Every structure is written in C-alpha cells, then in structure tokens.
Amino acid sequence: MNALSARTVDSVAAVEAAAWDACLPGEAECHAYYSACEAAASASGVGLRMAAAIVEQRGRVVAVAPLFRLSYRLDTPLQGRLRGLGEALFRRLPGLLTLKALCVGSPYAERCHLGFSPGLDAAGRAEALGLLIGTLQRQAAAEGAQLVVWKDLAPAQEQEAAGPLAQAGFARLASLPVAVLDLPFRDEAGYLASLSAATRKDIRRKLAKAGAVRIEFRSDIAGLEAQIDALYESTRARSGLDYGDLEVLPPGYFAAVARALGDRAVFALYWIGPELAAFNLLLLEADRVVDKFLGMRYPLAREHNLYVVSWMANIRFCMARGIGLFQSGQTAYASKLRFGSRLVPSAIHVRHRSRPLQWALRRASPWLGFDRFDPDLAAGAGRKAA
Known part of the structure; x- marks a missing residue:
C-alpha cells in the first residue's frame, strides 16, 4: 500500500x-x-x-x-x-x-x-x-x-x-x-566596511561618476519586453563565454516569467534619460534574492559604471527588505569576489x-x-x- x-x-x-x-x-x-x-x-x-x-x-x-x-x-x-x-x-x-x-x-x-x-x-x-x-x-x-x-x-x-x-x-x-553574498550588515556603510579599502574607494568613485542614472524597480514590464530581450542578447554576445544551448533563453522568456511570478519577479531598470540602459531580473524569496539575469546597453553602461551601480542597488534592495542572502550566480567571478561574495560548489x-x-x-x-x-x-x- x-x-x-x-x-x-x-x-x-x-x-x-x-x-x-x-x-x-x-x-x-x-x-x-x-x-x-x-x-x-x-x-x-x-x-x-x-x-x-x-x-x-x-x-x-x-x-x-x-x-x-x-x-x-x-x-x-x-x-x-x-x-x-x-x-x-x-x-x-x-x-x-x-x-x-x-x-x-x-x-x-x-x-x-x-x-x-x-x-x-x-x-x-x-x-x-x-x-x-x-x-x-x-x-x-x-x-x-x-x-x-x-x-x-x-x-x-x-x-x-x-x-x-x-x-x-x-x-x-x-x-x-554559484556566487552568493551574505548580508549580515545593518546598513550600506557596514557592507562597504567589510570590503578592502581599494574596493571601497573604487565603488565610491564609480558611483560618483555614474551620472544621472534613474533606477526603477517593477514587476510589470509591458511595453519593454523587446528592449529587455535585446539587452540580454547583447550582453550575452559580449561576454566572451559560450556555453551553447545551456545559456540561450527562448524569445519571450522575460515576459513569461514576469506574468507567471508576479511580484516575486522584480526587474531593476536603469534609465539614462529616456533610454533603458540596463536591467536586472531579480527573483524574490523570503530570505534570498536571486540575481537571475543582467542586460546592458554599450557604451552607455560603461560610461555610467552601470555594473557597480546595479550591484549597489541590489545590495540596498536586499537590505531594505531584511534579506540576508544575495545570489549572483555563475560566471563573472572576479568582480563578485572582489565585492565580498563567496563561491558555493x-x-x-x-x-x-x-x-x-x-x-x-x-x-x-x-x-x-x-x-x-x-x-x-x-x-x-x-x-x-x-
């Protein structure tokens, strides 16, 4: 039985x-x-x-x-x-x-x-x-x-x-x-204090030079689907890594996930004036935020230091919600480790x-x-x- x-x-x-x-x-x-x-x-x-x-x-x-x-x-x-x-x-x-x-x-x-x-x-x-x-x-x-x-x-x-x-x-x-960052800190200053002096200086310098970046968090991406798809594909093509079908997303992936997960899927959008210059797809759990995918528009992203801007925006997002673990995934390990992450086998x-x-x-x-x-x-x- x-x-x-x-x-x-x-x-x-x-x-x-x-x-x-x-x-x-x-x-x-x-x-x-x-x-x-x-x-x-x-x-x-x-x-x-x-x-x-x-x-x-x-x-x-x-x-x-x-x-x-x-x-x-x-x-x-x-x-x-x-x-x-x-x-x-x-x-x-x-x-x-x-x-x-x-x-x-x-x-x-x-x-x-x-x-x-x-x-x-x-x-x-x-x-x-x-x-x-x-x-x-x-x-x-x-x-x-x-x-x-x-x-x-x-x-x-x-x-x-x-x-x-x-x-x-x-x-x-x-x-x-998989890169993960533990966030036992009371505030952003506490997080920055956990990094090396050189890394703190670099982050602050790049944030100061970021220019007028407008950051928006939203779950509804109606009307932005094509732009988000294009930003992801552009970034993937530039990565220098190629894992074939294991990293190719089907067209409509981001829109489908947004509809299915509702407020458990949050898109961090980075605007330079009227132009969408970058995005992160974040998946929310009770005690973890998963940074699922990143897409950037070049050369705007480089000119405005959007990788550092997005990293710090995600850290603030986690802290504001009392979430103690930020998972930033596989690849691009050098920056993630420099910013305090550890690697889980x-x-x-x-x-x-x-x-x-x-x-x-x-x-x-x-x-x-x-x-x-x-x-x-x-x-x-x-x-x-x-």
Whole structure:
C-alpha cells in the first residue's frame, strides 16, 4: 500500500502545482517559473525540450525533478583560447563530439531542483531517489540518449545523492560554482566596511561618476519586453563565454516569467534619460534574492559604471527588505569576489550508456570540470571558494 513508483511526464505543467511546490517549498524557481519557461520555449519553437520526473505514493506526488533533452557538445566546457580548438574539432568530427543527453535539472536554473515531500522520511527519500535514478536510465535507453546527466547539484543535494549515483556508475564533474553574498550588515556603510579599502574607494568613485542614472524597480514590464530581450542578447554576445544551448533563453522568456511570478519577479531598470540602459531580473524569496539575469546597453553602461551601480542597488534592495542572502550566480567571478561574495560548489554527475566510454569518462572526469576552463576561476578566483 505504501509502495513508491517513478515515471516521467511530458512537462512540469502536467504536474499539479501544489504538489510540485510542496516538494520545493519557498523556491522562486517554482512550478509557475518552470511552466513559464516551457510555455516560452513551446510558443517560439526555440529552446530545449523540457519534461519532468516524479515519484508517487498512492497517487500522490512525493518527489519531483525537472528534465530537459540536449544535444551536448563535448567541447562545451572549453572557453577562451581553447574554444577555438573545440570549434575546429567540431567542424571535423561533429558526430563524435555531439551526444544526445537526458538531463536532470534545467538550462534556466543554476541549481537542480530535485525536491521531496516533507512527509518522506530518510528511508523514503533514499528509495525515491533510487527510483528516479533507475527510471531515468531506462528512459534514456528508450530514447536512444547516450548520456544521463544530473546538472548542478548543490552541496546538500550531492551529499544525499552522490552515493546512489556512484553505485549506479555515474562519474562526477565539477560544475561552475554559484556566487552568493551574505548580508549580515545593518546598513550600506557596514557592507562597504567589510570590503578592502581599494574596493571601497573604487565603488565610491564609480558611483560618483555614474551620472544621472534613474533606477526603477517593477514587476510589470509591458511595453519593454523587446528592449529587455535585446539587452540580454547583447550582453550575452559580449561576454566572451559560450556555453551553447545551456545559456540561450527562448524569445519571450522575460515576459513569461514576469506574468507567471508576479511580484516575486522584480526587474531593476536603469534609465539614462529616456533610454533603458540596463536591467536586472531579480527573483524574490523570503530570505534570498536571486540575481537571475543582467542586460546592458554599450557604451552607455560603461560610461555610467552601470555594473557597480546595479550591484549597489541590489545590495540596498536586499537590505531594505531584511534579506540576508544575495545570489549572483555563475560566471563573472572576479568582480563578485572582489565585492565580498563567496563561491558555493556545484557538481554534475554523468553516465554514458556504453561501459567502455563510461570507464574512460570516469578516468578523465577530474580534468573535464567546467570550473577548470572559466577564465576567472582559472586565473585563481576559485581559491576563494567556500
């Protein structure tokens, strides 16, 4: 009567919202968020095909995880000068370097939203996790996917899942860490005092030279959707990093998320006169603000020091609401660490259906981590990781 069973479903939207959110309480990247991502990708015909895995007990959902399918290029972690080598190899051997993957997690989240009902005890969670692992391996075989990937497991998740995944033959790779800033300070002065003298001086100088920047926080972006989309794409193109389909948002993403999340999604807008020069998408939780995406218009952003302006605006936003954790995500680590952030590790677990190739992958995994190829981390920023 208490047996658990696992299966995949075609979309997160096919799962009852209350059941999904009960497994992931308090998350801004909730059922409504994932349903909005699916809707944007479906409407535009652009974006990775999403799905979900669930575990049920007597017809009640007790564990959930988002899924997506990906044609994964093995040279994806390579950045900087090594990216050119990857492109050259891909042009010559596209079939060898591209594998079909079934992934647990989401391209639109920095953490794997694997969740369990609070009603499951430790034994129940372990059983549910084992069922998910087995079900997804069978699903990958049915689809002809060569890889099963668990993307971006947080430390607490990995502590629970690493043993069962290793027993199932998965290899571990380091993913990109997530930058977070603790804010135990009473005010902005307290935060600035926690930084080095040189950093404080630099922030104050850039704020003084920012010019007439008008900052607006709003959840309704009606009429601004196209501008926000363009700012994001422009900034992504300039970043110097390229993670392929893992960083491409479907057209209409920002508008869909704004509609779905309401006041849990806040857009910080930065205006220079009548021109929208930058934006941040912030996702709000009870004790955390997630700086989800940033878009800037150049050269205006550089002329008005909008990165520093936006960082300090976000810090003030958190403090005004008594929120003690600001999460600024993956990449651009040098500035985030200089501004007081710490890095929280993240892990990928991957299994190739071919045993010989999985043996090779396991042996090579220490050298294949994403963190090895990020320019900031390779330059030494990772030594400050939490």
